Amino acid sequence: MNIDSIKTGIVIDHIKAGDGMRIYNFLNLGEMDCSVALIKNASSRKMGKKDIIKVDIVPDTDLNALGFIDPNITLNIIENGERVRKYHPELPERMTNILKCKNPRCITTTEQELPHVFMLVDREKDEYRCLYCESKAPAL
Amino acid sequence: MRSINSIKDLSLQEIDALVQTAEHIIARPEHYAHKMAGKKLATLFYEPSTRTRLSFEAAMIELGGHVIGFSEAQSSSAAKGESIADTVKTISCYADIIAMRHPKEGAPLVASLNAGVPVINSGDGGHNHPTQTLADLLTIHREKGTFQNLRVGVCGDLKFGRTVHSLVDAMSRYDGVSFVMISPEELKVPSYAKLPLKERGIPYTQTTDLEGAMPELDILYMTRVQRERFFNEDDYVRLKDSYILTPQKLTHAKKDLIIMHPLPRVNEISVAIDEDPRACYFKQVLYGKYMRMALMLMLLEVK
Numbered sequence: 001m002n003i004d005s006i007k008t009g010i011v012i013d014h015i016k017a018g019d020g021m022r023i024y025n026f027l028n029l030g031e032m033d034c035s036v037a038l039i040k041n042a043s044s045r046k047m048g049k050k051d052i053i054k055v056d057i058v059p060d061t062d063l064n065a066l067g068f069i070d071p072n073i074t075l076n077i078i079e080n081g082e083r084v085r086k087y088h089p090e091l092p093e094r095m096t097n098i099l100k101c102k103n104p105r106c107i108t109t110t111e112q113e114l115p116h117v118f119m120l121v122d123r124e125k126d127e128y129r130c131l132y133c134e135s136k137a138p139a140l
Numbered sequence: 141m142r143s144i145n146s147i148k149d150l151s152l153q154e155i156d157a158l159v160q161t162a163e164h165i166i167a168r169p170e171h172y173a174h175k176m177a178g179k180k181l182a183t184l185f186y187e188p189s190t191r192t193r194l195s196f197e198a199a200m201i202e203l204g205g206h207v208i209g210f211s212e213a214q215s216s217s218a219a220k221g222e223s224i225a226d227t228v229k230t231i232s233c234y235a236d237i238i239a240m241r242h243p244k245e246g247a248p249l250v251a252s253l254n255a256g257v258p259v260i261n262s263g264d265g266g267h268n269h270p271t272q273t274l275a276d277l278l279t280i281h282r283e284k285g286t287f288q289n290l291r292v293g294v295c296g297d298l299k300f301g302r303t304v305h306s307l308v309d310a311m312s313r314y315d316g317v318s319f320v321m322i323s324p325e326e327l328k329v330p331s332y333a334k335l336p337l338k339e340r341g342i343p344y345t346q347t348t349d350l351e352g353a354m355p356e357l358d359i360l361y362m363t364r365v366q367r368e369r370f371f372n373e374d375d376y377v378r379l380k381d382s383y384i385l386t387p388q389k390l391t392h393a394k395k396d397l398i399i400m401h402p403l404p405r406v407n408e409i410s411v412a413i414d415e416d417p418r419a420c421y422f423k424q425v426l427y428g429k430y431m432r433m434a435l436m437l438m439l440l441e442v443k
Contacts, residue, residue, distance in 0.1 A: 107244040132246020
């Protein structure tokens with residue numbers, strides 16, 4: 001299977017097989033006009049099978065938030081056909097309006113315009129808690 | 141300018157300083173009678189409270205200041221749909237300090253992020269209630285003479301009981317403290333409230349047996365199973381009488397045990413215990429006022 005290489009954009013590699021669609025949805029790639037390729041179950045020496053996503057632009061979303069889904073994915077930033085940066089997402093200290101607090105007692109349920117903010121409380125366990133009510137972050 | 145949302149916002153040194161200030165106030169109340177002259181406290185209470193609101197108001201009046209505010213959401217502009225941010229920006233134009241109670245968790249934090257004056261969380265749903273914890277700490281300090289090497293039993297609704305979570309967090313910072321958590325299975329301490337114990341390696345046990353735990357306790361902190369924290373009336377009725385403290389249950393308790401309760405009490409401590417010298421829950425109310433005085437002096441940097 002051939003997917004054309006991209007000139008400027010991102011390649012998200014080493015996605016655990018089956019998680020590609022979650023990342024596709026998280027980045028709202030379905031809404032974008034640019035070329036997007038989601039490759040499922042590609043063969044991988046390291047992982048056996050993996051998913052890969054290629055996007056023709058660099059999305060505005062904080063890509064580090066992808067670390068909340070899977071910290072082992074690899075982000076490759078491509079410019080003019082060259083890979084200029086390769087890195088694993090580092091969990092951000094704070095995620096704003098990426099997750100929604102599900103606690104029915106949280107102030108975010110009644111104050112509609114409040115940003116939903118989650119703070120990293122335990123980096124080893126990827127644990128985020130709501131800034132306001134300290135409830136655990138829901139899974140993406 | 142600084143606000144207090146949780147007992148975690150105060151260092152051990154600051155808690156010690158507040159205890160010292162409260163002790164000074166108790167010893168020399170006349171010295172503090174005009175410290176807040178010309179200052180105004182706004183009590184923004186979005187849900188009913190007798191004790192906490194009146195305690196704050198009494199605290200400010202005894203410091204020579206004045207009080208404005210509301211005691212239910214219906215009589216505030218929240219009833220018209222005004223946001224907390226807008227309300228506190230407005231109140232900041234009138235008052236020097238705000239005490240806020242709100243049924244939603246995190247509401248006072250939202251207030252503190254928007255107000256131009258210090259905000260004191262006076263209870264946000266089942267989440268935090270730092271000034272209750274300050275009252276509890278002064279009670280422990282005055283009645284036991286120390287915060288160290290104490291075995292603390294907490295009993296009743298440990299799931300929704302915000303006062304328990306804050307007390308556990310605060311007391312776990314002192315050396316030699318251990319906890320016995322006594323509750324029905326349905327109302328056990330949630331994992332997030334046990335985090336400070338795990339992080340600090342503090343010993344604790346969980347049990348459903350109040351009498352069995354009694355002989356080893358230095359402090360017994362009772363809580364009410366609160367109707368307003370349940371979504372389901374049947375669950376409330378089934379659990380509300382689970383742990384009622386009676387003179388019989390104190391048979392094997394230590395002579396110098398102290399019995400605490402954040403109040404209001406429904407029936408979880410028999411009134412027969414009120415005369416027992418170990419009952420400290422009405423002293424807690426009094427000490428709460430002194431700690432609120434000390435806290436307001438600290439936040440407004442009044443020497």
